[in-house]
Amino acid sequence: MNKLLFTLILHHSKPKNDQGFSLFEVTIAILVSSAFLMGTLQAMTINAVMQIKSERQAQATFLIQEDIEKLQAAGSAMDVDYIQNSPILNPTGKTRTGICNPFVFNDSQKMDRRLGSYLVKEMDSLLANDTYSDGVTKDPTTKSEPAITFNTVFSSAADFYQFKTDADGNVLFTNNQPILYPAEYKDSDNVSVTKKVVVQVVRNGSDDETDPNAENNLLNKNYRLVRMMTVDGAHDFNILQVYYRVGEPYDPDAPLTTRGQDQDGDTLRDDEPGRKSIIAENYTEVIPAAAAECGFSYE
Numbered sequence: 047m048n049k050l051l052f053t054l055i056l057h058h059s060k061p062k063n064d065q066g067f068s069l070f071e072v073t074i075a076i077l078v079s080s081a082f083l084m085g086t087l088q089a090m091t092i093n094a095v096m097q098i099k100s101e102r103q104a105q106a107t108f109l110i111q112e113d114i115e116k117l118q119a120a121g122s123a124m125d126v127d128y129i130q131n132s133p134i135l136n137p138t139g140k141t142r143t144g145i146c147n148p149f150v151f152n153d154s155q156k157m158d159r160r161l162g163s164y165l166v167k168e169m170d171s172l173l174a175n176d177t178y179s180d181g182v183t184k185d186p187t188t189k190s191e192p193a194i195t196f197n198t199v200f201s202s203a204a205d206f207y208q209f210k211t212d213a214d215g216n217v218l219f220t221n222n223q224p225i226l227y228p229a230e231y232k233d234s235d236n237v238s239v240t241k242k243v244v245v246q247v248v249r250n251g252s253d254d255e256t257d258p259n260a261e262n263n264l265l266n267k268n269y270r271l272v273r274m275m276t277v278d279g280a281h282d283f284n285i286l287q288v289y290y291r292v293g294e295p296y297d298p299d300a301p302l303t304t305r306g307q308d309q310d311g312d313t314l315r316d317d318e319p320g321r322k323s324i325i326a327e328n329y330t331e332v333i334p335a336a337a338a339e340c341g342f343s344y345e
Contacts, residue, residue, distance in 0.1 A: 099325075102264045106292035106326035109271050113248055114330050117273075117288060120168050121332040124161075126339045134171045135164050137196045146340035155201045157242065160283035161334045163199040166244055166275050170194045173246060178258040187250045187259060191313065200242035200277065204311055245313055246273040250295065269325065270295040272312055278331075286332045293324040 067075075126142050129135045136145070148159040157163060176188040192202050251268035252259040263269070271292050278285040293314035297305055306315040306323070315323040 098265055102267065102269070103325050105264050106269065106271075107328070109249065109292060110290045110326055110328045113271065113273070113290065114288075114328065116172075117165075117169065117330070117332055120172075121165055121286070121334050124165060124168060124334040124336055126336045129161075129164055129334075129336055132168075134196075135167055145336065155198070157277050157279070157283040158197065158199045158201050160277065161336050161340070162277035162283050162286040164336075165286045165332060165334050166190075166199050166246075167194060167196075169246060169273070169275075173248065179261055180258070183258070185250075185259070188247055191245045191247070194244070200244060203242040203244050206241050206243045206274075206276070206311070241276045243311075244275045245311065246275060247271075247313060248273055268295060269293060270314060272314060274312055284333065284337050286334075288330050288332065290326075290328040290330075291324055292326040 126145055129145050130140065130142060140148070170190045173188045173190065174184075176185045177183055178185050192204075247270060249262055249271040250259045251263040251270065253268050254260060260268075269292050271290070274289040274291070276287050276289075277283040278287055291312055291314055293312075294306075296308035296313055296315045298308075299305075306318060306321075308314065309316055317323050
């Protein structure tokens with residue numbers, strides 16, 4: 047027994063190879079984990095940014111659709127009786143015959159006398175009475191450019207040229223290059239291809255948090271909704287064509303290095319390489335109800 051105990055005490059066991067990880071191995075593990083974590087965080091950041099952009103575009107599209115419905119409702123309600131009894135649309139007291147068949151001394155103002163221009167006046171009057179969220183204070187930032195008078199709608203407006211067509215055949219303004227050209231521009235048949243366009247600023251946001259319009263920002267970013275309105279001369283200026291855009295507002299008073307450009311005259315900042323200003327567009331046509339009463343056909 048004693049001999050056995052002595053043997054066990056003197057027994058020399060082999061040392062175990064249990065030295066742990068080296069500093070080099072720990073460093074490599076940390077670097078690999080950091081790279082994986084950085085990639086994951088970057089992907090999460092990009093995903094969050096894309097979600098915000100997508101949500102802004104969805105809100106902008108909703109604002110446009112909401113205004114299209116308002117415009118269509120105004121056109122449906124605008125029959126001859128409505129025009130005749132409106133002090134804004136008929137300040138001189140024209141008869142039904144005078145509304146349907148106006149006598150125009152100056153042919154360049156013919157488009158100002160037709161039903162499409164009446165609808166522009168109606169929407170302008172709504173903008174003139176637009177208020178902040180308090181429902182009382184008028185918002186001076188929603189307006190028509192140029193300003194509309196009782197007898198001038200398009201004749202003093204800017205001349206626009208160079209339209210584009212989207213995949214659905216809708217005509218839209220280009221945004222990546224200048225499209226505001228002189229009225230003297232002619233096509234191969236020496237016919238002017240420019241259009242008179244009234245730009246209506248429908249809704250503004252604001253970079254100033256104390257400004258009531260800051261409530262209109264899309265996910266804390268300032269965007270502007272505009273209508274670009276013109277009339278179709280092929281149908282005697284009775285069809286109103288409306289081009290909608292939502293984009294960053296152009297501020298001509300901002301520093302030259304930060305304000306960007308507005309080459310197309312839509313009061314919105316133009317798209318630039320690496321910076322997209324316009325986030326939503328749409329197009330619609332509206333025919334005032336009076337057109338049917340006056341006997342115009344657009345088939």
